[in-house]
Amino acid sequence: MGVSIGEAAAQSGLPAKTIRYYEDIGLVRPLRSANGYRAFDGKNLQALEFLARARSLGFSIEECRELLAFQADAERASADVKRVAVEHLARIDAKIAELTAMRRSLADLAERCAGNETPDCAILRTLAGA
Amino acid sequence: MGVSIGEAAAQSGLPAKTIRYYEDIGLVRPLRSANGYRAFDGKNLQALEFLARARSLGFSIEECRELLAFQADAERASADVKRVAVEHLARIDAKIAELTAMRRSLADLAERCAGNETPDCAILRTLAGA
DNA sequence: ATGGTCTTTCCAGTCACTGGAAGGTCAAGG
DNA sequence: CCTTGACCTTCCAGTGACTGGAAAGACCAT
Incomplete structure (x- = not known):
């Protein structure tokens, strides 16, 4: 039950190394097969795709964690999500x-x-405080 | 001969910690007073101000090192300096x-x-890949 | 048995600082 | 002379988000 990390990487577009890192910091929790290999189920893969999209929008890892928690909480208010997005927008x-x-x-x-062969240069003059 | 790191920090606008770091990586080479304190002379202070300006323009430490070397070399061509600046501009x-x-x-x-109290949220829907 | 391609863990490095601990130095005040 | 406080010193560790590489185990095909 569940695909290997290579398969998960291919499906999510994230490097396998990054996926292992996300497991380390608790963003995704794959099961293990009998041989010790990680086994990613459908929910894991959805989380990885969620993370890939959120990261590509520039959300920090901690914001991604918060957004994932909102995603898992059917009771959250959209205002909470929007706050995170708007704060990020301000940072951008x-x-x-x-x-x-x-x-x-x-x-x-x-x-x-x-930008020629002469040594005089406005860039250096300015950096030097002339 | 030469001011203390606190004075150098005040004059350059760089934190003392940063100045120590710049010495560690060889960007500035202050002398030492008899008591072991760093002693920054005029050239050191000019280098620190140069670094502060170059860093505020977003040049990397290695680019700053290169620019400082150009600054110290009366024979450099302005084209060399411009190349660094133009590459940095492209990155920006x-x-x-x-x-x-x-x-x-x-x-x-x-x-x-x-952004209200309802749970439905376009942001989460999109991140989830809907 | 061998080779090749997975996978595992762990350690180290990136960039440019920044924080903090533990201790030395110095001038002023009592 | 002693203390207080503001400096200064070195060294070690942490930041964010990975990325590279080593050493070893697992799996599959020949």
Whole structure:
């Protein structure tokens, strides 16, 4: 009953190493076959696919744990789920803003650097605080 | 000759812990006073400020090391510096694109989630692969 | 029996710090 | 002279989320 870790990896798109790690930290709890191999049943596979999707949206492992718990709890309010998502969205927006500011400064610097064989360089001048 | 690590931290804006770490990995080489305290001279302080600026632009430690070496080498070509900057810019752009895609999916999901006391939730439905 | 492809566990490394423990140094105040 | 408090020192461990690799066991086909 249940597929091997290689099969689970193929079906979820997650590396086998990652799946073992998820078991280590208690995100998924496969049974064991008589030979000691992990045996993933349908619920395990659904959890792995859930995790793959949530991770690809950038949720942290702890948020994934929380979302999985919500998923398993038929009584949860959608507001609880939405809160997690909205907080994550805010973090993403902050990160995008940070990167965009970096990008602007950096593009400006790169533009002012000749990029030729001469040693003078606006990038280094600016980093040095000129 | 040279200021203490606390003074160097105040002047560069870097935490003292970070400065010690930078010494560990060879980015800065302060002298030592008779009492064993680090003594940062003008060049050390300039290097720390350089590092603080480069790190705030998102350059990796190894890139910072390379940029510092360029800074110390009067013979370098500005093209070498620009190459590092342009590669970093590409990484930033890739990251922004990734986050923007996440943001789009996530905002869409959040919008379709009522966020009230009912258990039905578009976010969980999507993560579960419905 | 052999080879090849799984699988297992465990340990170490990544990146750039950050926190904390245990102890040394120094200037000021009593 | 002693204490207090603010510095400073080193060293060790932890962060997040894996990833790589070693050594060994399991399974299947020839």
